[in-house]
Amino acid sequence: MAGPTPIALIDCNNFYVSCERVFNPRLEGVPVLVLSNNDGCAIARSNEVKALGIKMGDPAFKLRPLIEKHGIRVFSSNYVLYGDMSRRVQEALGQFSPETECYSIDETFLDFGGFPHVDLWAYGQEMRGTVQKWTGIPTCVGIGPTKTLAKLANAVAKKNPTFGGVCDVMEEPVRAAVLRAFEVSDIWGIGRATTAKLAGIGTTTAAQLRDLSPKRARSMGTVVLERTIMELRGLPCLALEDVAPQRKGMACTRSFGRVVTSKAEMLEAVASHASRAGEKLRQHGLVAGKLTAFFHTSPHRDDPQHHASRVTRLFPMSSDTPTLITAASRCVEAAWRQGFRYVKAGVLLDDLCRAEDAPRTLFDAPTEREAKCMATMDQLNVRFGRGTVALAATGIEKGWKLRAEHHSPCYTTRLAEVPVVRA
DNA sequence: TCTGGGGTCCTAGGACCC
DNA sequence: TCTGGGGTCCTAGGACCC
Known part of the structure; x- marks a missing residue:
């Protein structure tokens, strides 16, 4: 009689730290720490860092003394590099x-x-x-x-x-x-x-x-x-899913680099997230039926707290950036409350389906022009770098954008940053 | 001064219908 | 002197994961 099927799980050790080490052997044997977006908290630790008692999610500003005392090498997360290594x-x-x-x-x-x-x-x-x-x-x-x-x-x-x-x-x-x-x-x-x-x-x-x-x-x-x-007990209840199921939702959210108090800046930030969300949708050939925009104050501060969130239907379903920005902006206008110190905002997309499966109605406006426009924009941004072409609503100065002070090069995906070996 | 971002699944409860 | 029962769909919120 055949026994149960063996399943293996292979897991990369301290993955983000290991990615940094592959391209910088001097990091071998020394404590290395990778921080989250915004350089906010610890998300990957070398064994040396774990041994110092630093935990997953520890906020970076509290680690400052340990970092200096033990000469910990600190990196901002470089998802382009980690994604390619994966x-x-x-x-x-x-x-x-x-x-x-x-x-x-x-x-x-x-x-x-x-x-x-x-x-x-x-x-x-x-x-x-x-x-x-x-x-x-x-x-x-x-x-x-x-x-x-x-x-x-x-x-x-x-x-x-x-x-x-x-x-x-x-x-x-x-x-x-x-x-x-x-x-x-x-x-x-x-x-x-x-x-x-x-x-x-x-x-x-x-x-x-x-x-x-x-x-x-x-x-x-x-x-x-x-x-x-x-x-x-050895009785399988979870099957191996070798074909990835259709994803159900998608999120683009970020903490700000500094506090945001004005509606104009909030509209810019949320428009930027909506814009990024559109790119991601089109990349996967998807459209969304529901959009949520949210923003909130910091639960870690003593400030008055406010969590704002509005949902809107997208009908017809869409991946068109101007459509998403318009919807997201309406949500912000409806939910805005002056007088709070906001630290984070985001756009969530739900009810996703493949663009070709999206239901249509008799009264849909023709969308071919929009689709061509978006495709052209995406191509320009791939070729010349993210943000080369953008909607003005997403802002120019972007004073609210996040920090990433310890970024390593994109060794494997950006020609200008490929490591050079000198004879 | 400074605490991530992106997912999934499950449940309870309300609205609505017959 | 008394207020059904059962079904579906949707949403918000909790819990958990990496």
Whole structure:
């Protein structure tokens, strides 16, 4: 009888830090930190930085003393570089299974069911070696009968060097031992709220959660928790999704580089986000049926608080920038309240569908001219750089734009920034 | 002075209908 | 002296993920 299908999860170690190191070997062995947009908080840490006690999401301004004391090398996030490196990793992984699911920028699930006589631990090692050789990125691999167990095994491989970077929990005795030593809060899908609830009934390890009755779980939480229990028992509830499902929504949001208090600036910022959202829609060949514009004050300040948000239907559905800007501006006008110190704004698009599937009505205005205009604008911006052609509504000065003071070069995607080796 | 951005899924509750 | 029952659709908000 065939056993359950092994699923592997390969995860890049400290991915953004590793990307920076590939192109700057001097960063090897020293503490490296990558900051979020706006240089706001920590989002990727080298092992040296983790050892200093710096946590994911720690605000950068609080880290200043530690950064100086330990000579931490700090980078703004460079998503162009990380996205391109991720693509290269995916390419290498294609060698190892016909069925892969790119789960996030640094994680991929692979169906390892096709090789019944292969030593999976050794195969995992071969995969790590290939990714390292092709891209320079170090990885760890977890293997198990379900996605949740593969994730768990991966975390074990990362934390515990005795596994040599690959942890396989297909065998029941190994799995049982690993689950006993694994904290419930580290399980995929168990967040802060659920951890607290489970602690209330004395459930703190993965083994205890596995043995909890699904009925009890359902009454405490949702169907998600029930599924997690089944997955911990080795019964797959989550399929490998090798074709990406149609995305449902899209967001363009940013914190400001400084506080915004005037409606004119807010209109500019929201128009910019709407404009970017349009580009993204067209890039994916999509149109949107619903647009939300929002802006709000800082929850971290003592200021009076205000969260504003307005939704509007887009009918006919659209990806046309002037249409999106008009809709977003109406939302801002309707929601605007003077006298607050706003720190963030954004545009959300929902009810997405492929442009060719969009419903039409008898009374749709002809859109061919608009589409051509947008296509031309997109081409110019690709060729000569983002922002070469833009709608005036998005502003000229953009005093509200974010900071990024420690940006590394786009080594792999911008000709002027390709690394140069001198003889 | 200074705390990211972009997603998904689930549930409860209201509106509405027959 | 008394106010149905069941269904769908939509939305807001919570929780979680990377």
